[in-house]
Amino acid sequence: MQTFIEETVSKILKQEPRLERCKFILPSKRAGAFLKEILRKEVKDTIFAPEVLSIEEFIQEVSGVSQLPANKTLFKFYESYVAVMPKEKKEDFETFYGWAHTLLHDFNEIDRYLIDTDSFFNYLSDIQDINHWSKQERKTSLIQNYLAFWNALPSLYQHFVANLLQQKKAYQGLIYRVAADRIKDYIENKKQTKHYLIGFNALNNAEQILFQELLTGAQAEIFWDIDQYFLDKNYHAAGLFIRRYKSEWSYYQDKKFPEMPENYYNFGEIHCTGIPKNVGQAKYIGNLLRSFSEEKIQNTALVLNDEGLLPVLLNSLPDNVHAVNITMGLKLSQTPLASFFETLFAIQLSGDKKIYYKQFLEIVKHPFMQQLLGKDVSKLQHHVAEKNRVYFVLKELRDLCKAESFELLNLCFTQKKKPVEILENFLQIIKIFEKFFTTQKALEREYIYHFQKLFNQLQNLLDEVDQIKSISALHRFYRDSINQHQLDFTGAPFKGLQIMGMLETRALDFDTVIMASVNEGILPAGKSNNSFIPYDLKHQYGLPTFKEKDAIYTYHFYRLLQRAEDVHLLFNSNFEGLNAGEKSRFIAQLEYERQLKVTHWMPEARINKETPKTSKKTALMLRELTSMAKKFSPSALSSYVRNPQDFYKQYLLKINDQEEVEETVAYNTLGSIIHDTLENLYDPFKGQFLNTNSIDQIDKIYEKELQKQFANTYANSKNLFGQNLLIYAVAKRYIKRFLALERKELKDNKIELIGLEVPLKIKLNTKNDYGIGGKIDRIDRKNGVLRIIDYKTGLVTPSQLKIKDFDTIISDYQYSKILQVLCYALMVHRTQGFDQAQGGIISFKNLKNGFMQVKQDKETFIDAKLLADFEATLLSLIEEILNPKIDFVEKEV
Incomplete structure (x- = not known):
């Protein structure tokens, strides 16, 4: 296949003897690089190379003014805003910043399309009045200020433009307007230069004037890249713009429009596949590339309509892809350091003198910080979790880590009042990173370099302007900046797999095209409201609306299909989220035009049958279990009944739950x-x-005691707020209701308090050295009857305390409360003795039921016979735990 640029170069070389007098103008620098490479191959003699420019470079040359960076444009705009608007109606820079970007975007469009600004702005202000306020008989100050702003737009625009041009600076749209004004002077000075305009489609009014002036003066030749099929079909959006130029340009009134090639129906196979999620698309692309030969990969373009797919895709490229050229770049906002500095900004914006533990952990657990701090990370985490420090001051950590680690933490967490101070801190952090990450860690150093460059630019900007006075304003400016800055990938531009975005494909052709995320809402992007200009006004003045923008992407999409021999269109078929699962309208159109068949692909998923986790008992485990069996606690036995795997991990492997800060009082903490x-x-x-x-x-005194226990176990009750304050109120209510229950009981009953938190330990009736031990919450006598009471802060119901049979107690966790109560009763019986007693639970979530007793049938008393039966069952449970042939098998919980 001969590409469009190859065809064009071949035609030019046949008619142009002196290339050094030529100027090639293309839609992008990327297309220009390909043209230079083709010229290098085609031209055999030694010649002076012709100029090859992107359209933006050419426009700037014609205009004679230089482009102002986007961030500086904003400040220049604010200078004009301050100069034009009355003092009482001016907004501060931070408020101005919220809407200025949108207005500058509109200025760009207005200038690129050479709109008469006076009539346009007057029309716009009248629309605002009609739409919002015309029916108001009395206009409030808010309405008056609003309309005053729209009425001031012509003056604001004129002051802004005049101020920039006086310094020979301009934003992009203004450069286009100036170039259109100066094109005749340019032509006069370039009479000996032949311009070749290659591969254009959607031209704004300024570009159209430039091109027509060059063509009319016979100083240019234009080469369109479109298939005849799209030109002939008046309904097809791919040919919308070029059909307009064919019919409207005066140049084509006298000159015949060239015949276009007919490749669309003659070339290539198109495959369309629906694949769930980005990961699925990346896996599919990896499998597809694995089947390609090295020669095919050299002529393959991988077009990503969703830039978020790039990181996933890079991890899915197969081994046979030896070289990759990525032209789309990676935004700084998508790099690991972006989240780090975002957290630092959040710390500064909070204004808290104390450090919030979640922000602290986000910083110290960041990959960059973990490598720098080393073992200090675990020490710091342990301190915060052990002390349950939701908020704390930095000096607490001084003795927990190395001096250099504390210095870095000090830079991260010290509150600053001025934007310039924050940037100084960030640059010091960057210097520490730069010193630590060696040349072997190339990717990390690349991230560090780009953030250092960004912060230096912001620092220089603060030296030049005085509008950024608050941390929040700096933060907004920083967030916009990291979305504009890109980390560019370097690679062989003409070798290997070409990974690019849709706009980078302009004027380029490939034998094989793989296009990902061909979903509605992504390709085309659909409606966007990033403008103050209403649709009707745009339409009236010939400004592009979403229809024209859709047509641009239609052209790019179909142009890629014209000469490709093998096309793979992929779309996300997952139906979760907005626009997900809906294939692009382009695919629907291909289904009609080319009878395209859409298939669906699912990644291979190995479905392993869920088998319970099993741990065999080793000799070492059995020795540990034998030692534990001398004094099994009721809670350990309950843990085994609930899930033997949990028992194994907690009591044998000693793996406890990860130590974490309790920001909200946990249920077990409330119980304690x-x-x-x-x-x-x-x-x-x-x-x-x-x-x-x-x-x-x-x-x-109960409330004072509760406050004391809260302070001992969690935090001072005076420092509680939010959900923790509610939990404190719940605890207070629990105790108050418990005391009310006691008072009610004491009206008609005598209760003797025997013991609280009574520690007991007994040996079981067996030849083996087995025993149990634990603390009993309360032992008392009510009207002479011994009661063994266990407190539970959770919900317990009487049905959970009914003994159906003893085997159920040691097999069903639902009845684990009976196991615990009878263990306590057995210990009391063996150590203190009783004929009959009652054992049960007081549930603070079910205080209306008071003391709920363990029952067997209707019998509420625990006696020697019941305990003997229970002990036999208990021994069988312990024997099972110690049996080397019975593994620890996970239960479904």
Whole structure:
């Protein structure tokens, strides 16, 4: 296949003897690079190379003014805004920044299309009045200020443009307007130069004037890249613009429009595949490339309509792709350091003198910081989690890490008041990173270099302007900047797989095209409201609307298909999220035009049958279990009943839950607080009969004791807020209701308090050295009957305390509360003795049921026979735990 540029160069070489007098103008620098490469191959003699320019470079040459960087344009615009607007109606820079980008975008469009600004702005202000305020008989100051702004637009625009041109500077749109004004002077000075305009499609009004002037003066020749099929079909958006030029340009009134090639129906196979999610598309592309020969890969373009697919794709390229040229670049906002500095900005914006633990962990656990801090990371994490420090001051950490680590943390967390101070801190952090990451870590150094460059630019900008006065303004400017700055990839531009965005494909052709994310809403992008100009006004003045923008992408899409021999169109078929799962209208059109068949592909998924995790008992484990069996706790036995794998991990491997900060009081923490509070409140009354006077005394001090236990276990109650304050209120209510329950019980009953948090340990009736031990929350006598009480902050119902049979107790976790209560009863019976007792639970979530007793049938008393039956069952459970032939098998929970 001969590409469009090859065809064009071949035609030019046949008619042009002196290339040094030629100027080649193309849509992009990328297309220009390909043209130079083709000239190098085609021209055998030694010659002076012709000029090869992108359209932007050519326009700037004609205009004679230089382009102002986008960030400086904004400040120049603010200078004009301050100069034009009355003092009482001016907004500060931060408010101005919120809408100025949109207005500058509109200025760009207005200038590129050479719109008469006076009539246009007057029309726009009248529309604003009609749309919003015309029916208001009395206009408020808000309405008056709003309309005053729109009425001031002509003056604002004129002041802004005049100020820039006086300094021979301009934004891109203004450069186009100036170039259109100066094209005749340019032609007069370039009479000996022949211009070749190659591969253009959608031209703004300024470009059309430039091109027509060059063509009319016989100083240019234009080469269109379009298939005859799209020109002939008046309904087809791919030919929309070139059909207009053919019919409207005066140049083509006298000169015949050239015949275009007919490749669209004669070339290539098109395959269309729906694939779920970006990862699926990346995997599919990897599989597809794996089947390509090296020669085919050399002539393949991989077009990514969704730039977010690039990082995933790079990890899916197969081994037979030896060289890759990526032209689309990676935004700084998508690099790892972006999240790091975003967190640092969040810390500064919070204004808190204390450090919030989540932000602290985000910083110290960042990959860059982890490499720098080394072992200090785990020390710092442990300190914050162990002390449960939701908020803390930096000096707490001074003795926990090396001096250089603390210096870096100090730079990260010290509050600054001025934007310039923040940038100085960031640059110091960058210097530390730069010193640590050696030349072997090329990618990290590349990230560091680009952020250093960005912060230096921002610092220079702050030296030049005084509008960025707040941290929030600097942050907004920084966020826009990292979305504009790109980390460019270097590669062999004409070798290997070409990975590019749609706009980079302009004027280029490839034998094989793989296009990803051909979804509606992505290709074409659809409607965008990033403009103050209403649709009707755009249409009236010939400004591009979403229809024209869709037509641009239609052209690029179909142009790629014209000469390609093998085309693969992929779209995300996943139906989650906006626009997902909907194939592009371009695919629907191909289904009609080319009878395209759409197929669907799913990544291979190995579905492994879920098998329970199993851990065999080793000799070392059995020795540990034998030692544990001397004093099994009821909670350990309950853990085994719930899930043997949990028991194995917690009690044998000693793997506990990861130590984390409790930002919100956890349920087990609340349980500990209530247990400890009740123990201390009732401790003075041990060995005594309780009475209503006892409860009255406790009632007076319980809140102070609760506050003390909150401070000991979690945090000072005065520092509680939000959900934690609600939890504190719940704990307070639990104890108050418990005391009310006690007071009610004492009206008609005598209760003797025997013990609180009573530690007991017994040996079981077996030849083996087995035993159990633990702490009993409360033992008392009610009307002479011994009661063994376990407190639970969670919900327990009477049905969970009914003994169906003893085997159920050790096999079904639902009845684990019975296991615990009977263990305590057995310990009391063996150490203190009783004929009959009651064992049960007081559930703070179910206080209306009071003391809920363990029952067998309707019998509520625990006696020696019941305990003997239970002990036999308990021994069978312990034997199972110690049995070397019974593995720790995971239960479904």
